[in-house]
Amino acid sequence: MNFHVMTLFPEMIRQAMGESITGRAIREGYISLDVVNIRDFAENKHNRVDDYPYGGGAGMVMQAGPVYSCYQSVCEGIRKEQGGDSGRKVRVIYLTPQGKVFHQGMAQELAQEEELVFLCGHYEGIDERVLEKIVTDPVSIGDYVLTGGELPALVMMDAISRLVPGVLNNDLSAETESFSGSLLEYPQYTRPEEWMGEKVPPVLLSGHHKNIAAWYREQSILRTARLRPDLLEKAELTPEEREWVKGQ
Ligand code: SAM
Numbered sequence: 001m002n003f004h005v006m007t008l009f010p011e012m013i014r015q016a017m018g019e020s021i022t023g024r025a026i027r028e029g030y031i032s033l034d035v036v037n038i039r040d041f042a043e044n045k046h047n048r049v050d051d052y053p054y055g056g057g058a059g060m061v062m063q064a065g066p067v068y069s070c071y072q073s074v075c076e077g078i079r080k081e082q083g084g085d086s087g088r089k090v091r092v093i094y095l096t097p098q099g100k101v102f103h104q105g106m107a108q109e110l111a112q113e114e115e116l117v118f119l120c121g122h123y124e125g126i127d128e129r130v131l132e133k134i135v136t137d138p139v140s141i142g143d144y145v146l147t148g149g150e151l152p153a154l155v156m157m158d159a160i161s162r163l164v165p166g167v168l169n170n171d172l173s174a175e176t177e178s179f180s181g182s183l184l185e186y187p188q189y190t191r192p193e194e195w196m197g198e199k200v201p202p203v204l205l206s207g208h209h210k211n212i213a214a215w216y217r218e219q220s221i222l223r224t225a226r227l228r229p230d231l232l233e234k235a236e237l238t239p240e241e242r243e244w245v246k247g248q
Contacts (some may be wrong), residue, residue: 007120038066096139119134185223
């Protein structure tokens with residue numbers, strides 16, 4: 001998976017992606033990160049890439065020209081990397097509160113791509129004309145407004161990276177986690193066996209794998225019913241499990 005990020009704040013992206021699991025994944029070559037500063041494509045000597053909005057209104061708007069030149073440079077880099085034009089239009093994700101809301105299914109779908117380009121807006125956003133030309137996927141990370149697209153891009157890259165084979169030491173963990181199969185994950189415990197008088201559920205110490213798996217399933221269903229009943233509607237439950245959870 002090769003991530004390309006167009007941003008006005010490249011260090012924000014490099015620093016966050018360089019830490020922890022994503023940092024290791026980059027160093028070990030499971031994912032790559034190409035961060036491009038839109039300001040490098042400014043069309044004036046003051047390096048400005050924003051201007052006042054036509055029609056008035058609050059704030060500044062990022063100009064189409066520098067964003068488009070930055071996009072062309074990223075595409076040129078991808079073409080070179082691939083040794084020519086693959087003929088396939090690369091997906092360009094524009095982080096915007098107006099986009100489709102990001103979820104685990106979208107992360108799974110995007111993890112199948114070889115190249116993903118993220119466009120981070122700032123100020124009041126980006127001139128609509130360039131968005132119409134280059135964006136394939138407008139995506140939001142939730143119904144609230146942030147100052148820029150960098151944190152949303154990081155959220156998406158983090159979620160997608162974990163689904164790239166090899167990135168997690170134990171690929172199974174991505175399969176049992178919350179949202180896979182529309183259920184939340186069961187509660188987890190580690191040492192000590194007793195903490196502040198609270199004991200780890202005895203079944204987890206039993207070594208009986210079948211009983212443990214049954215307990216995990218039961219807890220996942222209960223937890224989803226309590227915390228996210230909306231998810232339970234579409235979860236794959238047996239008729240017996242549906243009947244059982246109703247009585248809880
Ligand atoms: N004026 C824009 C609007 O009302 O739709 C909001 C602009 S916001 C202040 C600046 C930038 O932050 C956006 O261009 C976008 O890249 C990013 N952004 C803000 N909230 C976001 C969200 N919930 N999801 C994804 N990106 C977001």
